[in-house]
Amino acid sequence: GQNIDQPTEMTATEGAIVQINCTYQTSGFNGLFWYQQHAGEAPTFLSYNVLDGLEEKGRFSSFLSRSKGYSYLLLKELQMKDSASYLCAVKDSNYQLIWGAGTKLIIKP
Amino acid sequence: GAVVSQHPSWVICKSGTSVKIECRSLDFQATTMFWYRQFPKQSLMLMATSNEGSKATYEQGVEKDKFLINHASLTLSTLTVTSAHPEDSSFYICSATDRGISGANVLTFGAGSRLTVL
Numbered sequence: 339g340q341n342i343d344q345p346t347e348m349t350a351t352e353g354a355i356v357q358i359n360c361t362y363q364t365s366g367f368n369g370l371f372w373y374q375q376h377a378g379e380a381p382t383f384l385s386y387n388v389l390d391g392l393e394e395k396g397r398f399s400s401f402l403s404r405s406k407g408y409s410y411l412l413l414k415e416l417q418m419k420d421s422a423s424y425l426c427a428v429k430d431s432n433y434q435l436i437w438g439a440g441t442k443l444i445i446k447p
Numbered sequence: 448g449a450v451v452s453q454h455p456s457w458v459i460c461k462s463g464t465s466v467k468i469e470c471r472s473l474d475f476q477a478t479t480m481f482w483y484r485q486f487p488k489q490s491l492m493l494m495a496t497s498n499e500g501s502k503a504t505y506e507q508g509v510e511k512d513k514f515l516i517n518h519a520s521l522t523l524s525t526l527t528v529t530s531a532h533p534e535d536s537s538f539y540i541c542s543a544t545d546r547g548i549s550g551a552n553v554l555t556f557g558a559g560s561r562l563t564v565l
Contacts, residue, residue, distance in 0.1 A: 342490075371553070380453075380540050380556035381491070425490070435554070439490040 340364045342438035344426050349444045350416055358411045358424050358441045366431020372400050372411045373425040375440065381425055384411070413443075421445045449475050451543050453557025460531055461565055468526045468560045470541030476521035477543035481554065482514075485538045497524050531564045538562075 343361045350356040362370070369388040373381035387393055387402035387409060399412040411424055423440040430436055450473040460466050470480060479498050483491040495511075497503040497518035505511045515527040524543075528535055538561050542554040 346488075378538075378559070378561070380542075380559045382556070383553045386553065427491075435493070437490040437492075439488070442488075 340430060340436050342426055342428060342436055344424075344438045344441045346439070347442045347444065349446060350413075352416055352418060352445055352447050354416050355412065355414050356416060356443065358413070358426075358443065360409045360411070360426035360438060362407050362409075362426070362428045362436070362438075364428050364430045364436055367404060368429035368431065368433055370400075370402055370409050370429075371427045371435070372398075372409075373427065375423045375425055377422075384424075416445050418445050418447070449543075449545070449555040451477075451541065451555045451557040453541050453560055455560055456558055457561040457563075459563045459565065462532055463530055465527055465529045466531055466562060468528075468539055468541070468562075470524045470526070470543065470557050472522045472543045472545070472555075475543075475545045477524070478521065478545055480518055480524040480541055480543045482516060482524075482526050483540045483542065485540060485559075491540065494526075528562065531562070533564045536562055536564045 341363045372384040374384050375381040385400035392401045397414045402409045423442045425440045426438040427435045452471045454469045482494045485491050493506050494509045495503040495505045495516050497516050499518050499521050503516040518524040538559050540559040541557045544552050
């Protein structure tokens, strides 16, 4: 079966750095997405990786290793507004998005 | 950027009634729209994929007669939950794209509709 694993919850301090990991086992791979979802709201797009390596976008960076079936989202200079769930999603060989359950990130002052 | 409007944002209904949720792409033509449901602390579950002018493709386990999807135009898709029951209470989210499902195209999500069936 297809599976996306990410930690259920993480806690970090304002101003610090946090890394949210995602491992996947899917039938084929056509890219990996990270979305941010605040409670009761729809997901918003953060990043897309299809090749190995690090993609940096401001305070957020996303890394992919296809051989390891692994990605991480790195958030720097954490702000209180970064408190949200972070969803990892992979497009399989049929271009269907397989979603992880999300990681709830709690930021403390 | 692309904007998807979803309405209503929340609805409470009695068991046995039907509820319609609308999803509109405001500044682009949505060739494909997706309907998801999400239970608390769980991942998004794809219910169906709809392409303009054709019948929706439902995921396994989703009752097509209960969850009616209409995608009559390039900017509007509707989801009707027929004869709703308390177990249908959930967060329903639509998303749309104008570039099909391949490649790096990013899905734009509506704000979601929280359905509570009493």
